[in-house]
Amino acid sequence: MIGFWVLAAILVASAVWTISASKPVYSVVALLLNFAALAVLYITLSAEFLAVIQIIVYSGAILVLFVFVIALLSSGVSPFAMGPNRLPKIALPAGIVAFAGFAFLVYAASKALMPPARVGGPVGAPGVFGSVADFGTALFTVQLLPFEATALILMVAVIGVITVGGEQMREPPDARRLQARTDRAMREAILREGKG
Amino acid sequence: MASVTHPLLVALWLLPLAGAIVCWAFGPQLRSAAGWLVSAVVGASFVLTVLSWGSATQPLLSWMRGFEFGLLLDPLSLLWTLVITGVGFLIVFYSIGYMEGDRAEARFFAYMSFFVFAMLTLVLSDNFVGLLVGWGLVGLASYFLIGFWFERPTAVAAARKAFVINVVGDAGVTFAIFLIFAHVHAIGYAATFGAAGTFGSGLLFAICVALFIGAAAKSAQVPLHTWLPDAMEGPTPVSALIHAATMVTAGVYLVARCAPLWDHSAQAQMLVDTIGGITALAGAILGTSQWDIKKILAYSTMSQIGYMMMGVGVGAYEGGVAHFFTHAFFKAQLFLTAGLVIHALANEQDIRKMGGLWRRMPFAFWAMLTAVFSICGVPLFSGFFSKDQVIYGALAHGHPWLYAVGVVTAGITAYYMFRLLFVAFLGEYRGDLDADHLHKPGWIMNVPVAILVLPSVAIGAALMSGGEASPWARFFAPLFGEQNAAVAAPPISEGATSAIVFVVVLIGFAIAWRRYATEPARRDAPARLEAESRAMPAILTNLFYADAIVEALFVRPAQRLGDLCGRVLDPQVIDGVVRDVALWARRLGEVVRSFQNGLVRAYALLLAFGAACFIIYYAFVGVGR
Amino acid sequence: MMAAPIGHYLALAAVLFFIGVLGVIVRRNPLIMLMSIELMFNAANLLFIAFARLWLHNAGQIFAFLVITVAAAEAAIGLAIVVATFRPEKYVDVDEVSALHG
Numbered sequence: 001m002i003g004f005w006v007l008a009a010i011l012v013a014s015a016v017w018t019i020s021a022s023k024p025v026y027s028v029v030a031l032l033l034n035f036a037a038l039a040v041l042y043i044t045l046s047a048e049f050l051a052v053i054q055i056i057v058y059s060g061a062i063l064v065l066f067v068f069v070i071a072l073l074s075s076g077v078s079p080f081a082m083g084p085n086r087l088p089k090i091a092l093p094a095g096i097v098a099f100a101g102f103a104f105l106v107y108a109a110s111k112a113l114m115p116p117a118r119v120g121g122p123v124g125a126p127g128v129f130g131s132v133a134d135f136g137t138a139l140f141t142v143q144l145l146p147f148e149a150t151a152l153i154l155m156v157a158v159i160g161v162i163t164v165g166g167e168q169m170r171e172p173p174d175a176r177r178l179q180a181r182t183d184r185a186m187r188e189a190i191l192r193e194g195k196g
Numbered sequence: 197m198a199s200v201t202h203p204l205l206v207a208l209w210l211l212p213l214a215g216a217i218v219c220w221a222f223g224p225q226l227r228s229a230a231g232w233l234v235s236a237v238v239g240a241s242f243v244l245t246v247l248s249w250g251s252a253t254q255p256l257l258s259w260m261r262g263f264e265f266g267l268l269l270d271p272l273s274l275l276w277t278l279v280i281t282g283v284g285f286l287i288v289f290y291s292i293g294y295m296e297g298d299r300a301e302a303r304f305f306a307y308m309s310f311f312v313f314a315m316l317t318l319v320l321s322d323n324f325v326g327l328l329v330g331w332g333l334v335g336l337a338s339y340f341l342i343g344f345w346f347e348r349p350t351a352v353a354a355a356r357k358a359f360v361i362n363v364v365g366d367a368g369v370t371f372a373i374f375l376i377f378a379h380v381h382a383i384g385y386a387a388t389f390g391a392a393g394t395f396g397s398g399l400l401f402a403i404c405v406a407l408f409i410g411a412a413a414k415s416a417q418v419p420l421h422t423w424l425p426d427a428m429e430g431p432t433p434v435s436a437l438i439h440a441a442t443m444v445t446a447g448v449y450l451v452a453r454c455a456p457l458w459d460h461s462a463q464a465q466m467l468v469d470t471i472g473g474i475t476a477l478a479g480a481i482l483g484t485s486q487w488d489i490k491k492i493l494a495y496s497t498m499s500q501i502g503y504m505m506m507g508v509g510v511g512a513y514e515g516g517v518a519h520f521f522t523h524a525f526f527k528a529q530l531f532l533t534a535g536l537v538i539h540a541l542a543n544e545q546d547i548r549k550m551g552g553l554w555r556r557m558p559f560a561f562w563a564m565l566t567a568v569f570s571i572c573g574v575p576l577f578s579g580f581f582s583k584d585q586v587i588y589g590a591l592a593h594g595h596p597w598l599y600a601v602g603v604v605t606a607g608i609t610a611y612y613m614f615r616l617l618f619v620a621f622l623g624e625y626r627g628d629l630d631a632d633h634l635h636k637p638g639w640i641m642n643v644p645v646a647i648l649v650l651p652s653v654a655i656g657a658a659l660m661s662g663g664e665a666s667p668w669a670r671f672f673a674p675l676f677g678e679q680n681a682a683v684a685a686p687p688i689s690e691g692a693t694s695a696i697v698f699v700v701v702l703i704g705f706a707i708a709w710r711r712y713a714t715e716p717a718r719r720d721a722p723a724r725l726e727a728e729s730r731a732m733p734a735i736l737t738n739l740f741y742a743d744a745i746v747e748a749l750f751v752r753p754a755q756r757l758g759d760l761c762g763r764v765l766d767p768q769v770i771d772g773v774v775r776d777v778a779l780w781a782r783r784l785g786e787v788v789r790s791f792q793n794g795l796v797r798a799y800a801l802l803l804a805f806g807a808a809c810f811i812i813y814y815a816f817v818g819v820g821r
Numbered sequence: 822m823m824a825a826p827i828g829h830y831l832a833l834a835a836v837l838f839f840i841g842v843l844g845v846i847v848r849r850n851p852l853i854m855l856m857s858i859e860l861m862f863n864a865a866n867l868l869f870i871a872f873a874r875l876w877l878h879n880a881g882q883i884f885a886f887l888v889i890t891v892a893a894a895e896a897a898i899g900l901a902i903v904v905a906t907f908r909p910e911k912y913v914d915v916d917e918v919s920a921l922h923g
Binding site for chain 1: 267801802804805808809810811
Binding site for chain 1: 838843846852866900902912
């Protein structure tokens with residue numbers, strides 16, 4: 001139980017640090033800490049495979065992507081806020097209601113109980129809850145359709161990234177216009193020379 | 197639609213309408229031929245009426261149970277129809293000459309024909325709603341004709357006044373119909389009069405009062421009389437036909453028709469005969485203070501209708517109706533001869549500017565003389581028979597005060613009518629025109645006057661002499677027989693009554709002679725007229741201040757209400773509501789618009805807010821199955 | 822090792838989720854907003870896995886796996902959009918990108 005509380009504290013603290021850091025890089029580091037603690041929590045919940053996936057995909061791929069983008073936009077990085085806050089006046093009351101809703105949820109949720117049993121056995125062996133063998137079997141038999149759908153989503157994501165960000169690959173417009181002007185001038189010069 | 201079993205009856209009713217429509221549609225093409233057309237139409241209606249002599253019922257249309265419309269020809273409606281078409285024909289023929297050269301002749305004859313149709317609808321209907329339709333249309337025709345020369349603002353105002361007062365009467369009749377229908381669940385005369393005994397005295401009195409309001413408005417009885425003198429703005433034939441012979445007698449027709457109702461309500465009868473008596477006296481007194489020839493005749497009409505109302509009010513229906521009959525002839529005659537004079541004097545109507553005409557227009561003089569004898573009730577002339585029937589009837593049915601009023605009024609009538617005659621025709625000419633070269637009226641105008649002399653003089657003697665055995669009494673026996681039977685013998689006999697009336701008439705004649713016909717009197721006739729007029733107490737000359745009361749009670753509050761609506765209600769309240777709706781719609785739109793501020797974070801906030809709402813809802817209500 | 826009562830996991834996930842929401846609304850840097858979104862994903866994942874453990878059914882774990890995949894795809898596209906939008910801008914501030922105002 002004490003493990004849970006420690007992990008919970010780390011999770012909340014790192015989340016708060018993520019959203020309140022003054023520089024984005026600090027936020028990335030805090031998020032990394034959050035993911036790590038989450039992975040440990042997964043392990044305590046007998047989801048070892050997922051804990052590893054969490055580290056690999058989340059901390060290893062996504063956060064790295066974030067770091068790259070921060071580097072790309074480093075010229076326009078801003079701290080908390082610049083300029084006036086333009087949220088509409090309804091923001092405060094709506095925010096209070098939202099907070100109240102969630103707070104209530106937290107309170108209500110904190111009353112339920114969890115059975116403590118765990119099916120014994122080495123991790124990774126089939127028949128053991130949370131093992132890789134079990135996971136793989138389920139993924140490729142019962143849950144095949146969502147799996148394939150995910151593959152589709154990933155492909156869409158790739159195409160989307162290329163479409164959205166692919167503009168940067170082409171030549172800048174000025175160069176093209178300059179090229180067109182140069183071509184025209186050359187053609188006229190040739191024609192003049194041909195006549196004269 | 198029922199089958200037409202009496203085609204002549206339907207034809208005589210609808211012909212004038214056809215004539216009116218033709219004149220309206222083809223006015224510019226017809227011009228003066230319109231007069232001949234309408235005369236022919238009305239004359240044809242008269243012939244058809246004579247051919248249809250007898251009793252007849254012609255159901256026309258059954259709308260639903262209790263609402264059957266049709267035509268009814270019985271002694272009462274036959275008499276009225278004869279007068280309307282007969283006298284109407286003569287007057288329309290006369291107006292061909294009178295209205296000659298007028299710019300809108302065809303329109304005039306269209307209106308006259310329309311009036312005849314409306315009046316026939318009124319008297320020929322066998323139900324109250326048909327009566328009301330005719331009632332309203334007659335008021336409309338009167339409005340058209342009074343305001344015929346609409347470039348004159350006085351004519352327009354008079355027409356409007358007549359119409360508005362008539363509408364008050366219409367409301368009365370309508371209300372009476374509501375009450376009748378509520379009780380009897382039918383609108384036909386037969387059903388209503390059959391159930392006359394079952395109404396209950398309060399309801400019956402209310403019905404009679406409502407009906408009498410209508411009758412009083414239409415027949416210019418006090419206090420709804422103020423429109424009649426003003427109605428003289430119309431052309432003289434109009435005054436002759438509508439405001440002497442026919443339309444103003446519609447009230448008398450109504451009371452006579454509803455005799456069964458009145459017989460069951462003594463209070464209603466008292467109302468009718470009291471008002472009739474007051475009007476008779478008031479009209480006569482007011483007639484002595486006028487010097488416009490048509491206004492004198494208008495007040496005399498009012499007074500004579502007062503007599504008729506008195507007659508039908510006390511229960512002497514035959515007498516009242518008899519007086520209507522004779523009055524139609526001699527009043528039409530008076531108006532038509534007045535028209536001869538007016539026409540010859542280039543529309544001069546002031547008798548102070550007349551005089552000495554008996555030498556220059558002898559025909560008019562003698563014609564008017566006969567009519568004046570008749571109206572005064574000189575023995576053996578028509579008016580004598582009918583007026584005496586009314587006065588005697590008042591006593592016979594137990595109203596000595598009305599008897600006295602009738603007698604006194606007869607004297608006053610004699611006075612002002614003879615005064616009219618003397619001032620207009622005797623003495624020297626006091627006007628501005630060249631008296632020896634007056635524009636005499638042509639044969640078209642003289643013929644009807646000549647024709648009317650006979651009935652004005654003799655019809656009373658012909659029909660009404662002989663008491664119970666007279667043709668008149670026998671004619672009306674099926675309708676009014678029972679009323680006559682219930683009368684006890686009064687203290688003063690009929691013969692004695694006639695003698696008393698004759699004496700009073702002689703006194704009136706003598707006073708008029710002394711004041712206006714003797715040699716010295718003839719010279720200062722105008723001055724005497726004016727002196728008399730000034731001596732009249734103000735309350736009478738202002739028509740009992742009826743006009744002022746109406747103005748204060750109704751006209752000014754209505755004007756103020758209209759002003760209020762125009763300045764406050766319309767622009768601020770009604771427009772304001774519309775504007776406010778638009779304003780709030782726009783404000784609401786702006787509130788919603790404030791959500792669309794392009795800020796991603798605001799949208800995210802709204803998302804979170806919405807999600808929280810869902811969560812809270814499901815936390816409390818549960819997801820369900 | 823003994824796991825905590827399910828209520829605790831619920832509460833923890835709710836708190837994490839709410840912190841993520843707060844981050845999206847309050848911060849104006851688009852990168853921080855995206856990171857907050859990742860926080861929200863993770864909170865949901867935690868719940869899936871906790872309930873899988875409660876009912877000893879691995880469908881929750883599989884779904885958490887799929888969520889991670891989708892989150893990766895979404896992060897990739899989101900970052901590409903951020904880059905495309907804010908490259909020419911002077912300040913990386915979502916409030917400035919309010920062309921849809923009105």
